[in-house]
Amino acid sequence: MSAGLLPKPQMRGLLTKRLRFHMVGAFILSVGSGLLYKFGVAEPRKRAYTEFYKNFDPMKDFEAKKAAGVFQSVPSTES
Template sequence: MGKIPKPQLHGLSVRRAKLWILSSLINGVLGALAFQLFYINPKKKLFRDFYENYDIEKEFETMMNKGLFDSC
């Protein structure tokens, strides 16, 4: 039988804090990247596609014919 190793008591909290900070930074960057790729970019594409074919004059005429404007 060998000796039982001594537990590490000195610097344990510092080492664990560095590990947690590093993992939280990595998770934050990955979360931001996922948000950009899966939410922001598709939303930008939807807006771009909508405004490519949007005719403001036609929309104005449609709303005016429905009687939505009191001053026109």
């Protein structure tokens, strides 16, 4: 009435084997999420800033804010 023998467990190199597997997975996951952020967030943001500043006139913006009374130290031209 002998049952089948169980295989011996791996006692040497188990940590190295599992660590190698998890390090490769972590590397692939981090590179993938970095690329996803770069092309999904950073590049569209750069394009939006470039498009905004292409037609931006800082003096016109300053005059509009000055007329609206946004600045406390700049006298308004409405008076």
